[in-house]
Amino acid sequence: xxxxxxxxxxxxxxxxxxxxxxxxxxxxxxxxxxxxxxxxxxxxxxxxxxxxxxxxxxxxxxxxxxxxxxxxxxxxxxxxxxxxxxxxxxxxxxxxxxxxxxxxxxxxxxxxxxxxxxxxxxxxxxxxxxxxxxxxxxxxxxxxxxxxxxxxxxxxxxxxxxxxxxxxxxxxxxxxxxxxxxxxxxxxxxxxxxxxxxxxxx
Numbered sequence: 001x002x003x004x005x006x007x008x009x010x011x012x013x014x015x016x017x018x019x020x021x022x023x024x025x026x027x028x029x030x031x032x033x034x035x036x037x038x039x040x041x042x043x044x045x046x047x048x049x050x051x052x053x054x055x056x057x058x059x060x061x062x063x064x065x066x067x068x069x070x071x072x073x074x075x076x077x078x079x080x081x082x083x084x085x086x087x088x089x090x091x092x093x094x095x096x097x098x099x100x101x102x103x104x105x106x107x108x109x110x111x112x113x114x115x116x117x118x119x120x121x122x123x124x125x126x127x128x129x130x131x132x133x134x135x136x137x138x139x140x141x142x143x144x145x146x147x148x149x150x151x152x153x154x155x156x157x158x159x160x161x162x163x164x165x166x167x168x169x170x171x172x173x174x175x176x177x178x179x180x181x182x183x184x185x186x187x188x189x190x191x192x193x194x195x196x197x198x199x200x201x202x
Contacts, residue, residue, distance in 0.1 A: 146177030160190035
């Protein structure tokens with residue numbers, strides 16, 4: 001939703017370091033106007049604002065990764081445990097994330113399930129064993145939003161080091177985000193193709 005645009009403007013590509021109560025107010029107003037039956041918090045950033053908005057609808061939290069090391073103890077662990085406790089359902093992206101939600105944040109097993117990242121097997125599938133395997137260089141691919149948290153710059157630097165060591169390969173970055181312009185020249189120097197946002201990633 002566009003309600004998070006203001007938060008990004010204040011805190012840049014790493015909004016996890018801040019909290020703007022105006023974003024929670026806008027979210028509450030949006031839900032009041034549109035009367036959703038439920039709200040899904042995709043990741044911790046969405047969860048903190050949804051809980052702060054005190055919505056009177058069921059909230060499901062989709063845990064998309066393990067929590068930062070700073071959450072493993074002290075006040076931050078208690079705070080995140082309280083945030084997650086306000087949800088009616090927690091869906092984890094993997095077994096490891098589910099274990100952490102249960103063991104670290106105290107999520108009850110009855111409201112915890114695993115919904116792994118998936119793909120449409122009808123559209124995206126490996127090459128058939130009977131198909132000829134093309135002879136070409138290996139391709140390294142980064143797929144994700146171009147933000148500081150995803151570290152696409154590390155991928156570009158890794159490719160540069162491989163090339164400097166004589167490793168022959170192609171490399172591509174697929175995705176868009178606030179770091180796209182900043183990475184363009186760096187990627188070109190490292191012979192990394194910037195393909196932008198794509199809908200045909202297989």
